[in-house]
Amino acid sequence: MPNELNLPSQPNKNIYTVSRLNADVRLLLENEMGIVWLIGEISNFSAPVSGHWYLTLKDSRAQVKCAMFRGNNRRVSFKPENGKQVLVKARLSLYEPRGDYQLIIDSMQPEGDGRLQQQFEQLKMQLAGEGLFAQSSKLPIPEHPQRIGVVTSSTGAALHDILRVLKRRDPSLPVIIYPTLVQGESAAFSIAQAIGLANERNECDVLIVGRGGGSLEDLWCFNHEAVARTIAASQIPIISAVGHEVDVTIADFVADMRAATPSAAAELVSRDQSYKLDQLVSKKRQLIAAIKQQLAMHQQQMLIQQHRLQQLHPKHQLQQQSQQLDEKETRIRQAIRDLLAARKQQLANLSHRLELRSPDNQLITAKQQLTSLEQRLHSALSTRMNKEKYALGLLAEKLDAVSPLATMKRGYSISSIGSTVVTKAKQVKADDMLTTRFADGKITSKVISIES
Incomplete structure (x- = not known):
């Protein structure tokens, strides 16, 4: 059966419903036109209990329906009346249920004020830019x-x-x-x-x-x-x-x-004068605090300078030098005492070691007596030799040529153990009785220790 209505056999996306058409047209109007300024005469003005305003703007040849919602019309400073010329700032839109295109008014002024307001907005945008x-x-x-x-x-x-x-x-x-x-x-x-x-x-x-x-x-x-x-x-x-x-x-x-x-x-x-008074009091306090701080700082500097002056004063320097001398003297005295104490301690240590090595105390006593006798003998010999030096000198000169004693007079001596003459230290051992012959005599001694 032929398609008498010429309907498309396949679904076509370009087929609109009425509601879709009105919605798309509304978006097209709002997006393409944007904000418009419009001068017209008010007619059919109504203000229902919702607080919104509905009106028609017309001139001698056309008219357009408008709506101004409560949030915007609260800013209008005059009472709109039919027959009054106004300048409105609005957005173009469409009332979808009826398919009527309309203006959504954002602001409204009387025509004279409106023109000034438009100039105000233009200059404002220019200067802001x-x-x-x-x-x-x-x-x-x-x-x-x-x-x-x-x-x-x-x-x-x-x-x-x-x-x-x-x-x-x-x-x-x-x-x-x-x-x-x-x-x-x-x-x-x-x-x-x-x-x-x-x-x-x-x-x-x-x-x-x-x-x-x-x-x-x-x-x-x-x-x-x-x-x-x-x-x-x-x-x-x-x-x-x-x-x-x-x-x-x-x-x-x-x-x-x-x-x-x-x-x-x-x-x-x-x-306010009270504020100035408060400021004056505050400045006074700050000034007093600053003066006190400066005085304290200068006083501290003066003390520092006084201390430096005292350090540089000749009397102070003499006192310092005198004190230094006293300290050095004290250190020297203490060093001497320490040295004497050390030497005494060394001597005590040596004496203790000697006591440990000695056969008995009698040997120590004998040694002390021998030492005393040696000292007395040396003293007596020295005195005797000085008295007869001249006489002995004459005789010595005669004997020097033929007697070995001449050599001994020059400070040499001959030591022997029994009949053996000692020529080397290793011939002698501890406790040997050593006979030492001098030019004027001989002495007998006992060997205590041998040092190489």
């Missing part, structure tokens, strides 16, 4: 400024608020006023000139630039590109204080600091 809002390019606000500059209207409420706060908190702080227009077509250039003049004169540490509250049109001079670039180029730190806390301007982004109000700016740059 150039880095004028970067935190790294901002100057630090001095903690204790010595002189304050104020760029504002000389008759405005902002100046009176600033001066009132400064008078209350820090009446001694000098204030320099750079009067300028803060509203109108020429206000932006007047503000830029005042900031330039303050930089040229360079007589203050920080500038407060601002005015009191007002509408978007009233504050628009602080959204001017010339003011923004002049603030960015300022060598003096600038605090932006424009309008009320909810008001935000381009000057706030470019300035080194933003204050919610002119009064808040005055609070930032001034210090």
